[in-house]
Amino acid sequence: MAxxxxxxxxxxxxxxxxxxxxxxGLTIIFGVLDVVNFAHGEFLMLGMYVTFWLFxxxxxxxxxxxxxxxxxxxxxxxxxxxxxxxxxIGSPSSVQIFATVGVSLIxxxxxxxxxxxxxxxxxxxxxSGAIVLGPIFIGFPQLMSFIGALLFSALLFPLLKxxxxxxxxxxxxxxxxxxxxxxxxxxKIYVFTFGIGICLVGIASALLAPIYSIFPTVGFHFVVVxxxxxxxxxxxxxxxxxxxxxxxxxxxxxxxxxxxPGWKQAIYYAVFILVLIFRPQGLIAQK
Amino acid sequence: xxxxxxGVTKRFGGLVALDKVSFEIxxxxxxxxxxxxxAGKTTLFNTITGFLTPEEGSIRFEEHEIVxxxxxxxxxxxxxxxxxxxxxxxxxxxxxxxxxxxxxxxNNTRIAKxxxxxxxxxxxxxxxxxxxxxxLTISQRKRLEIARALCTIPKLMLLDEVxxxxxxxxxREMLHLIEKIRGSGNTLFIIEHIMxxxxxxxxxxxxxxxxxxxxxxxxxxxxxxxxxxKAYLGREYVLAQNARA
Amino acid sequence: MKESExxxxxxxLMKDAELSFSIIGLAFLAIVIGFVRNPFYxxxxxxxxxxxxxxxxxNIAGGYAGMFSLGHGAFIGIGAYTSxxxxxxxxxxxxxxxxxxxxxxxMVACFLGYICGRLKGHYFALATIAFVELAHxxxxxxxxxxxxxxxxxxxxxxxxxxxxxxxxxxxAYLGLAFMAIIYFLCLAIERSKLGYYLxxxxxxxxxAKSLGINIPFIKMIAIGISGxxxxxxxxxxxxxxxxxxxxxxxxxVPFSVQLALVTIIGGMGRxxxxxxxxxxxxxxxxxxxxxLGGALSGLHIVIYGFLLIxxxxxxxxxxxxTLRGHVKNFFKMEELT
Numbered sequence: 001m002a003x004x005x006x007x008x009x010x011x012x013x014x015x016x017x018x019x020x021x022x023x024x025g026l027t028i029i030f031g032v033l034d035v036v037n038f039a040h041g042e043f044l045m046l047g048m049y050v051t052f053w054l055f056x057x058x059x060x061x062x063x064x065x066x067x068x069x070x071x072x073x074x075x076x077x078x079x080x081x082x083x084x085x086x087x088x089i090g091s092p093s094s095v096q097i098f099a100t101v102g103v104s105l106i107x108x109x110x111x112x113x114x115x116x117x118x119x120x121x122x123x124x125x126x127x128s129g130a131i132v133l134g135p136i137f138i139g140f141p142q143l144m145s146f147i148g149a150l151l152f153s154a155l156l157f158p159l160l161k162x163x164x165x166x167x168x169x170x171x172x173x174x175x176x177x178x179x180x181x182x183x184x185x186x187x188k189i190y191v192f193t194f195g196i197g198i199c200l201v202g203i204a205s206a207l208l209a210p211i212y213s214i215f216p217t218v219g220f221h222f223v224v225v226x227x228x229x230x231x232x233x234x235x236x237x238x239x240x241x242x243x244x245x246x247x248x249x250x251x252x253x254x255x256x257x258x259x260x261p262g263w264k265q266a267i268y269y270a271v272f273i274l275v276l277i278f279r280p281q282g283l284i285a286q287k
Numbered sequence: 288x289x290x291x292x293x294g295v296t297k298r299f300g301g302l303v304a305l306d307k308v309s310f311e312i313x314x315x316x317x318x319x320x321x322x323x324x325x326a327g328k329t330t331l332f333n334t335i336t337g338f339l340t341p342e343e344g345s346i347r348f349e350e351h352e353i354v355x356x357x358x359x360x361x362x363x364x365x366x367x368x369x370x371x372x373x374x375x376x377x378x379x380x381x382x383x384x385x386x387x388x389x390x391x392x393x394n395n396t397r398i399a400k401x402x403x404x405x406x407x408x409x410x411x412x413x414x415x416x417x418x419x420x421x422x423l424t425i426s427q428r429k430r431l432e433i434a435r436a437l438c439t440i441p442k443l444m445l446l447d448e449v450x451x452x453x454x455x456x457x458x459r460e461m462l463h464l465i466e467k468i469r470g471s472g473n474t475l476f477i478i479e480h481i482m483x484x485x486x487x488x489x490x491x492x493x494x495x496x497x498x499x500x501x502x503x504x505x506x507x508x509x510x511x512x513x514x515x516x517k518a519y520l521g522r523e524y525v526l527a528q529n530a531r532a
Numbered sequence: 533m534k535e536s537e538x539x540x541x542x543x544x545l546m547k548d549a550e551l552s553f554s555i556i557g558l559a560f561l562a563i564v565i566g567f568v569r570n571p572f573y574x575x576x577x578x579x580x581x582x583x584x585x586x587x588x589x590x591n592i593a594g595g596y597a598g599m600f601s602l603g604h605g606a607f608i609g610i611g612a613y614t615s616x617x618x619x620x621x622x623x624x625x626x627x628x629x630x631x632x633x634x635x636x637x638x639m640v641a642c643f644l645g646y647i648c649g650r651l652k653g654h655y656f657a658l659a660t661i662a663f664v665e666l667a668h669x670x671x672x673x674x675x676x677x678x679x680x681x682x683x684x685x686x687x688x689x690x691x692x693x694x695x696x697x698x699x700x701x702x703x704a705y706l707g708l709a710f711m712a713i714i715y716f717l718c719l720a721i722e723r724s725k726l727g728y729y730l731x732x733x734x735x736x737x738x739x740a741k742s743l744g745i746n747i748p749f750i751k752m753i754a755i756g757i758s759g760x761x762x763x764x765x766x767x768x769x770x771x772x773x774x775x776x777x778x779x780x781x782x783x784x785v786p787f788s789v790q791l792a793l794v795t796i797i798g799g800m801g802r803x804x805x806x807x808x809x810x811x812x813x814x815x816x817x818x819x820x821x822x823x824l825g826g827a828l829s830g831l832h833i834v835i836y837g838f839l840l841i842x843x844x845x846x847x848x849x850x851x852x853x854t855l856r857g858h859v860k861n862f863f864k865m866e867e868l869t
Binding site: 108112277 | 652657658659672792841
Binding site: 338357359374375378379390391439 | 723724725731736738739743745746747
C-alpha cells in the first residue's frame with residue numbers, strides 16, 4: 001500500500017509540474033492584464049498540433065520542436081494580444097470573457113475544420129519508456145516534462161526579477177498608473193506579457209505532445225485544471241500557480257485511483273467553487 | 288439626541304483607524320467633522336452607515352443600535368449618505384437615479400418617480416432629469432447624489448466632502464443647498480476640507496486626528512483650540528476667521 | 533395650442549413606443565406563422581423563439597443585474613430532464629413537469645445566487661462554468677436516472693396534454709407565446725422596483741447598498757427568476773426535439789455560451805435585446821450549419837467566434853442599445869431611456 005501511495009505522490013508531482021507551465025502563463029496574464037484568458041487551452045492545442053506536424057513532415061523530435069514551437073507561439077501570442085486582447089483591457093467582464101471565448105471558439109473549431117476530429121499521437125522511441133526506481137515507475141516523457149517545467153520556470157524567475165522588462169511587467173501588475181508615470185509603455189507590456197504567457201503554453205505543448213493524444217478539444221481539460229490551479233494559488237501569483245498545480249496533480253492522481261474516473265473532474269469543479277467562495281484570493285495570501 | 292456614539296473603535300490589522308471616538312448629534316443640527324487626511328473621517332462615516340463594523344463601541348441612532356447592521360438596513364432606519372468619490376448609476380438617467388432612492392420607501396414606480404422629481408427640483412436638477420448620469424458635470428453629480436439620498440426620506444444625512452472639486456461659486460450654492468436640507472427637517476453630519484465653508488455653516492464641529500477625537504465644540508472654539516491648530520489648521524484658521532468676519 | 537397637442541401625442545407614443553412596437557411585432561409574427569408552410573423555415577422560427585425565450589431569461593440575471601452567468605445550461609437541463617423523466621416514468625403531463633422542473637431550477641438558482649452572489653465579474657462567470665460542468669458530469673454519471681451520455685428519448689404521443697404535436701405550426705405558436713410572455717415579463721420588471729434595483733446593483737453596489745437595497749436578496753430573486761424561465765425553455769426544447777443529452781441541455785459549450793452570446797449581440801439589459809439577438813443569430817447559425825455542416829463541420833462556429841470578437845470590440849453595447857441611442861437622437865425623444 002505504501003508503494004502505491006508513493007507512486008501516486010510521485011506521479012502527482014510530475015503531473016503537477018506539467019500543469020504548472022500552463023498555469024503560470026494563465027496567472028501572469030491575469031496578474032498583469034487583469035484578463036481571464038478563456039482561450040488558453042486552445043493555444044496549448046495549437047502548439048501540440050504544430051509539434052505533431054513538425055514530427056509528421058520533418059520527423060522532428062518534440063523536444064527539438066520546442067525550439068520552434070515556443071517562439072512561434074510567442075509571436076502568435078503577440079498577434080492575438082495586440083489585435084484582440086489589448087483593446088479589451090479595462091472593459092467590463094462580459095466583453096473580456098466574450099473576446100477570449102471568441103478566440104477559443106475560432107481556434108478550437110478551426111482545428112476541427114482543418115485537421116478533423118481524429119486523434120493524433122506522436123509515437124516516439126521513448127514514449128513509453130520509464131525509469132524504474134525500486135517499485136516506483138517514472139514515465140520518461142513525464143519526467144522530461146517535469147524537468148522542462150522546472151527549467152523554464154527557473155528561467156522565468158530571474159527574468160522577472162532582474163531584467164528591466166521583468167521589473168516593468170511586475171510594476172504594471174502592481175499598479176498600472178504608477179507604472180505609466182514611470183515611463184513604462186504599459187500597452188506594450190500588455191501585449192508582451194500575453195506573448196510570454198502563450199510562449200509558456202507553447203513550451204508545455206511540446207513537452208506534452210509525446211504523452212497525450214492530440215485532438216481539437218484537448219485544450220479544454222488542461223485549461224480547466226489550469227484555472228483551478230491558478231485560483232487555488234491566487235490569480236496573479238506565480239508561486240501560487242505552481243503550488244496550485246502541484247496540489248491539483250496530486251489530487252488528480254489520488255482521486256483517479258480512489259474514485260471513479262467519471263467523477264474525478266467533479267472534484268476539481270467543486271474545489272474550484274469552494275475556493276472562489278471562501279477564499280477567492282487563493283490559498284497563498286495575496287496583497 | 289439623534290445620534291449617540293460611544294467609544295467607537297475600528298482596527299485594520301495593526302492600524303487603529305478610530306480610537307474610542309464618542310460624540311452626540313442633536314436633531315436639526317449641522318454637525319461638522321474635520322481632520323487631516325488619514326484621520327479616519329470616512330472610516331467613521333462607514334461605521335455609522337454599516338459599511339464597516341467597529342470592533343468596540345456603540346452607535347445609537349434615535350435610540351436604536353446601528354453597530355452590526357447592514358448598510359441597507361441603516362438606510363431604512365433613516366440614515367442616508369453621499370460618497371467622497373461620487374457613485375452615480377452611469378447608465379441611468381438623472382431621474383432614474385433618483386427613483387432608485389425613492390423605492391426605499393415605496394414599491395410603486397409612479398410614486399417613486401414623483402418623489403424623485405420633487406427632490407430633483409429641490410436640488411435644482413429638474414431640467415436635467417433625462418440626461419444620462421455619465422454626462423453630468425462634477426457639481427451636478429454631487430447634487431444628483433444628494434437628491435438620490437434625499438429620496439430615501441432620511442432623518443440624518445451624511446455628506447462626505449461634498450464640496451470637493453467645486454469652484455467657489457458652486458461651493459456657495461452647495462452651502463445654500465445644505466441649509467435648505469436642514470430647513471426641511473434633516474440633521475446633517477458633514478465631512479469637509481474647505482475650512483471657510485465648514486466653519487461658516489456648522490453649528491458644532493468635531494476634530495479627528497490619527498483616529499482620535501482631539502476637539503469638539505462650536506466653530507470658534509475649535510478654531511482657537513491649540514491642539515487643533517497644531518494638528519492642522521495653521522494658516523487655514525486665519526483664512527476662516529477672515530471669511531466669517 | 534398646436535405645440536402642446538403635438539407634444540401630447542408624441543409623448544403618448546414615446547411613453548410606450550417600445551410596448552406599441554412589440555405588440556405590433558407580435559401580431560406580425562403571429563400572422564407570418566400562419567403563412568409559412570415549409571417545415572424547414574418553421575423549424576427556424578421555432579428555434580428563434582426558443583432561443584429568444586432562453587436568452588431573455590438569461591438577460592434577467594446577466595443583462596439587468598450584471599450577473600454574467602455562463603452556467604445557465606444547468607437550469608435548462610434541470611427543466612428538460614425533470615419534465616422528461618416525470619413523463620417517461622410517471623406519465624406526468626409535461627406541462628406539470630415543466631412547472632415542477634422550473635421550480636426546482638429556480639430553487640437551485642437561488643442557492644447558486646446566494647453562495648456566489650458576492651463574486652464579481654469574471655469570478656462569478658468562472659463559478660457558474662464550474663457549476664454547469666458539475667451538472668454535466670452529474671448528468672453523465674447518474675446513468676440510471678438520465679441514461680447518461682446516450683441521452684434520453686421522449687416517446688412521441690402527440691396531444692395537448694402531452695405537450696407534443698404533429699404539426700410544427702402549433703409548436704411555432706406556442707414558442708411565440710412563451711417568448712412573448714417572457715418578453716412582457718422583462719418589460720414589466722424593467723419598469724418596476726426590481727428592475728431599477730437590478731440595474732443599480734449592476735452599476736454600483738456600494739451606492740445601491742446605501743440606498744436601502746438588500747443586494748444578496750435581490751440577486752437571489754433575479755437569478756431565481758432567470759433559472760426558472762431557463763428551465764421552462766428547457767422543457768420546451770425537450771418537447772420539441774424529443775431527445776435530450778448532457779452535451780446539449782447541460783452544456784457549457786454550446787448552450788450556456790449561446791444564451792449569453794445572443795443577448796450580448798442583441799443588447800444586454802433591454803427586453804428586446806435577446807429577441808433581436810435571436811432573430812439575427814439563430815437563423816445564421818442554423819443556415820451555416822445546414823450549408824457548411826457536413827464537410828466543414830465546425831466552420832459555422834469559427835464564423836461565430838469571429839462574429840463574437842467583432843461585436844465585442846466594435847459594438848459592445850449590443851444592437852438594441854446602440855440603435856436606441858440613434859433613435860433617441862434622430863427623433864429627439866428625450867424621454868426614451
